[in-house]
Amino acid sequence: QPPPPQQSAGSSFFSSLSNAVKQTAASAGLVDASAAVSAAVGRKFKLLLVIDEPHTDWAKAFRGKKVHGEYDIKVEQAEFSEINLIAHADGNYAVDIQVIRNGTKVVRSFRPDFVLVRQHSYSMAENEDFRNLIIGMQYAGIPSVNSLESIYNFCDKPWVVS
Numbered sequence: 001q002p003p004p005p006q007q008s009a010g011s012s013f014f015s016s017l018s019n020a021v022k023q024t025a026a027s028a029g030l031v032d033a034s035a036a037v038s039a040a041v042g043r044k045f046k047l048l049l050v051i052d053e054p055h056t057d058w059a060k061a062f063r064g065k066k067v068h069g070e071y072d073i074k075v076e077q078a079e080f081s082e083i084n085l086i087a088h089a090d091g092n093y094a095v096d097i098q099v100i101r102n103g104t105k106v107v108r109s110f111r112p113d114f115v116l117v118r119q120h121s122y123s124m125a126e127n128e129d130f131r132n133l134i135i136g137m138q139y140a141g142i143p144s145v146n147s148l149e150s151i152y153n154f155c156d157k158p159w160v161v162s
Contacts, residue, residue, distance in 0.1 A: 045072040047110060049095060049142075052118035053079055076110060080119055080130035085137065093140035115144045122155035131155055 046067045050058040059075040066072060078097040087093040096109045115137060121130040131152060138148040154160055 044070070045074045046113040047074050047076065049110075049112035049115045050075055050077040050118065051080055051083065051115065052077060056118070058116070076108065076112065080121060080133060081127070083130075083133060085133050085140070087136045087140035091141065093136075093142065112142060115142050115148075117144060117146065117148075117151050120154075121151060 048058075048062065052058065054077070058077050062073040062075050076095075076097065078099050082097050082099045084096040084098075085093065086096075093111060094109055095112055096107070098105065098107050100106070117134075121134050122128065134148050134152045134155075137144065138152070142148075144151070
């Protein structure tokens with residue numbers, strides 16, 4: 001019998017926190033696990049959320065590309081400061097963005113299938129700590145290019161260097 005897979009401390013922390021909240025919500029009758037229905041069923045595209053500064057046009061980089069040869073890639077791009085995330089104990093989540101494009105305020109709400117983080121999520125500067133969004137994405141189970149655990153760990157420079 002093979003040994004069970006090892007989890008890192010960060011992964012174990014996220015998993016424990018996520019499971020505890022989900023169990024508490026379920027036992028309190030706050031969620032109905034059977035009510036979770038994916039809105040993505042039947043879509044012919046996958047929605048990629050790119051978190052980056054506007055200097056790179058990620059929609060242009062993914063234009064014409066497909067996932068598994070059949071799904072187009074639709075890109076939503078925003079900076080951390082323009083994003084709001086809500087993640088429910090039943091597995092549902094939503095991302096809201098408020099961005100200024102060509103002088104016009106654009107507000108959107110969506111459920112990304114995947115996230116690409118290209119901006120630092122933590123800085124010592126005032127209002128530059130977005131670790132809560134990384135934790136929320138981890139809790140929601142949103143897949144990411146680099147693991148959300150590694151992005152969170154990178155916020156603490158001494159941890160990275162050691």
